[in-house]
Amino acid sequence: MTVPQPPEPLPGARLLFSLDPSVSHLNHGSFGAVPIAVQRAQQRLRDEMEANPLRFFTQGLVDRIAHARRHLATFLGADPDGTALVGNATAGVAVVLQSLGLRPGEEVLTTDHGYGAVAFSVERECQRTGAVSRTLPVPLDATDEEIVEIVRAGLRPGRTRLLIVDQITSPTARLFPAAAIVGVARERGVPVLVDAAHAPGMLPASVASIGADFWVGNLHKWAYAPRGTAALVVAEPWRERIQPLVVSWEQHSGFPARVEWQATLDYTAWLAAPVGLFTLRTLGLDRVRAHNAALAAYGQRVVGDALGVAPSHLPEPGGPAVAMRLIPLPPGLATTLEAAQALRARIAERLAAEVSVAAWNGRGWLRLCGQVYNTADEYDRLAIRLPTLLAQG
Structure with a gap:
């Protein structure tokens, strides 16, 4: 052939x-x-930071991060006020898991197409809280309709506290019908976290159109951002409940600043990320x-x-x-x-x-x-x- x-x-x-x-x-x-133009933009930011660290970190950095976030969120079709920049998709998943307040007997539901580090994060949080993890097997050749029915049958309203599904799976390169899955879970009152690690830049789909309670995606894969750039998008009813993994001086500023600000973190990747989008759009x-x-x-x-x-x-x-x-x-x-x-x-x-x-x-x-x-x-x-x-x- x-x-x-x-x-x-x-x-x-x-x-x-x-x-x-x-x-x-x-x-x-x-x-x-990372494209060369993005590398150079980040290096200029690093040079600025090292020339006067105190000024870089204390004079307007929070606002500069917010500006970059607004640019990236707009590209993703997400609400900038409901978007926080994080290091990667796995970090965003961890933020959501530890903010839920899981209790003994409750469960986190995933599929067998999930990313390994996310599975480890679920396992750790369940061990810490007494919750349980359950995995739904999904055949590689399942149709979208079959996947939705597998998820529908696997949900346990009142017990399933969170459903985690991939938008594009890492081990199997499977595109899941994320919006349809979110709709089924919402009918049963189950929150959904969409792991969209590979979606930004590869797919044109809008985050808002998926309608998930939580959505997290990397921009350092297919959107040409420096590594360590990802977005955690949280639906409005959940925002006040989201807590950072590490408390910082922006704790009382609420979401998203309390999640983004981590003191002496190197923020140059986030600030240079819009140059990656410019490169993508130029091509x-x-x-x-x-x-x-x-x-x-x-x-x-x-x-x-x-x-x-x-x-x-x-x-x-x-x-x-x-x-x-x-x-x-x-x-x-x-x-x-x-x-x-x-x-x-x-x-x-x-x-x-x-x-x-x-x-x-x-x-x-x-x-x-x-x-x-x-x-x-x-x-x-x-x-x-x-x-x-x-x-x-």
């Missing part, structure tokens, strides 16, 4: 990044890549999204073909808009977290290719991403060399 043609490269896009050209960076979804939002999704689809097909995976067995759980794709690895490979990490490191070392390898539901999965700095030949080279490496065990 003919492999679909890759998209036309975006002229000059590769030159916007300082990535090592000897490595194929096919895993943008893990840590992103063209729609053009970048279409390019990245099409390139990821090309990479999935060419590598899948090389591994002998029939096109019908290549999952497309995210749909055509998601710039991350999965390829099932041969049975017996990378079936545990440790084995997956070891295989990823071996691919990086021997093939000079950065990819994501995950163990999910007893199977090893290779995840490939598409980004404007990638080219079709990078996936072609991986397709040529990967089967030999995997055959070596």
